[in-house]
Amino acid sequence: MNKQLTLGVDLGGTNIRVALVDREGRVQAKAVHKTESAQGGEHVVRRVEAAIEELLNDNKAKLPAIAGIGIGSAGLIDVREKTVLYAGNLGWNNVPLGRLLEEKFQLPLRLANDANAAALAEWLWGxxxxxxxxxxxxxxxxxxxxxxxxxxxxxxxxxxxxxxxxxxxxxxxxxxxxxxxxxxxxxxxxxxxxxxxxxxxxxxxxxxxxxxxxxxxxxxxxxxxxxxxxxxxxxxxxxxxxxxxxxxxxxxxxxxxxxxxxxxxxxxxxxxxxxxxxxxxxxxxxxxxxxxxxxxxxxxxxxxxxxxxxxxxxxxxxx
CATH class of the missing domain: 3.30.420.40 (ATPase, nucleotide binding domain)
Known part of the structure; x- marks a missing residue:
């Protein structure tokens, strides 16, 4: 893979954090948005979409270097179906978050539990x-x-x-x-x-x-x-x-x-x-x-x- 950036999303009950990260684990751009989980699952999906869209729009020159979107979410994840099976802090059951975002942004997407993502980061760069x-x-x-x-x-x-x-x-x-x-x-x-x-x-x-x-x-x-x-x-x-x-x-x-x-x-x-x-x-x-x-x-x-x-x-x- 010659593309040197990915767009990471850390989805929590309070905040949605998005960043462009290079292969050395260096953050090239970052933004934080409120999750507003009390307003329901569909609203949260729209909040995630808006957070990603804003970061991409603010970094249009870097788009050719982006290999894909990676999401770490609390809860039980089905990585094959790119679905959040259950996330109590979001009030979610069987939300196909990955497939929805992949379709919208036309970028490869990978989804993982947030603790698994943290372990991966400590192994790669920590x-x-x-x-x-x-x-x-x-x-x-x-x-x-x-x-x-x-x-x-x-x-x-x-x-x-x-x-x-x-x-x-x-x-x-x-x-x-x-x-x-x-x-x-x-x-x-x-x-x-x-x-x-x-x-x-x-x-x-x-x-x-x-x-x-x-x-x-x-x-x-x-x-x-x-x-x-x-x-x-x-x-x-x-x-x-x-x-x-x-x-x-x-x-x-x-x-x-x-x-x-x-x-x-x-x-x-x-x-x-x-x-x-x-x-x-x-x-x-x-x-x-x-x-x-x-x-x-x-x-x-x-x-x-x-x-x-x-x-x-x-x-x-x-x-």
Missing amino acids: KAKGKSNLLLVSIGTGVGGGVISGGRLLEGVGGGASEIGHMSVDIHGPECGCGNRGCLELYASGTAIGRRAEERRVAALAEGRAGIRTAPWPSAVEVRQSALEGDALAQEIIQETAYYLGMGVVNLIHLFNPEEILFTGGVMDSETFLLPEVIAAIKQRCIPALYNQITGIGLASLGGEAGLLGAAGLHFVEA
């Missing part, structure tokens, strides 16, 4: 560059993941591989919206941290436990801050989160034998908070021979740009 086997774990509102195995993005038959947030870490746990029980996402996501902390706070107050804060914890951010300030209950929640997250990652190590493990997302934004506890839990439970083959466990390097870059990078790797 901290895992040069590594053939990568496990990326994204901890934010939900829990997502991406796997590079043998130098290829692991997608599965339809693109649904690496839905790690929905592997069970407690067979007797609460029911998840996916239909499973005890999913990792119910214990380790930012949403779960805030919910579990508030449930435990209310229960502890009812039991008359000493030293319990009376103000609610509105989110995981406040739970984290309380833990840093020495709140015992908040620290318990964080330790439990590290335990469940570590357990989930150990399962993935035993499945995929990665050489690099990277964490990303709003919950994992510090080398000194949560990550050391997660690493300790992994080391405690992992088969030593597999643990010893891991060359690095740490934070991803591309941050919030990873999904956008990885979406563009879909056209720079073999399908």
